[in-house]
Amino acid sequence: MLGSLLKQIVTGMEAIPEDISRAFQEQKKAISGRGPQLIDIVNMLQAITSSQRTFVCIDALDECAAVHRVKILDSLKQILEKSPDTRIFITGRPHIRGDVERRESDKSIFNLCPNKEDIIRYIRVKHLPTPTH
Numbered sequence: 001m002l003g004s005l006l007k008q009i010v011t012g013m014e015a016i017p018e019d020i021s022r023a024f025q026e027q028k029k030a031i032s033g034r035g036p037q038l039i040d041i042v043n044m045l046q047a048i049t050s051s052q053r054t055f056v057c058i059d060a061l062d063e064c065a066a067v068h069r070v071k072i073l074d075s076l077k078q079i080l081e082k083s084p085d086t087r088i089f090i091t092g093r094p095h096i097r098g099d100v101e102r103r104e105s106d107k108s109i110f111n112l113c114p115n116k117e118d119i120i121r122y123i124r125v126k127h128l129p130t131p132t133h
Contacts, residue, residue, distance in 0.1 A: 001064070002041045002075055005056060009048055020044050042075045049083035061100075062092035069096065073103040080104075 010016055023044060027036050036044070048054070056076070061069060076088055090100060097111070 001072055003035065006041055006045055019047060038075065042078050045079050046082040049079055049086045053085045056086065056088045058090045060092060061090050062096045069099060073099060077103050
């Protein structure tokens with residue numbers, strides 16, 4: 001996930017920073033041409049996000065396996081430590097709130113829940129037959 005995030009950020013840049021390009025070239029030379037490891041990706045994300053305002057949106061983090069979710073949250077915390085202008089928006093079901101709060105305790109966390117009437121209205125609109133003329 002973080003590798004994909006790095007790719008998205010780099011794709012939006014006018015030029016790929018030399019240190020990131022060099023890191024990828026070094027990894028290609030490694031055994032089996034493996035991609036960068038998590039620590040390398042975190043370092044690259046820190047380098048990029050520390051020099052430009054960045055917004056990261058991660059949807060449905062609850063669908064990520066717990067062990068990977070913890071690694072992602074820990075990595076995001078490391079990125080934020082070096083990138084104070086980076087903002088992260090995470091969505092997920094309520095059961096992951098504890099994981100997020102333990103790692104982001106000094107950040108703003110908001111609980112957003114759909115209103116029951118909004119859900120009923122949505123279901124009615126989506127499941128009503130379309131009128132024929």
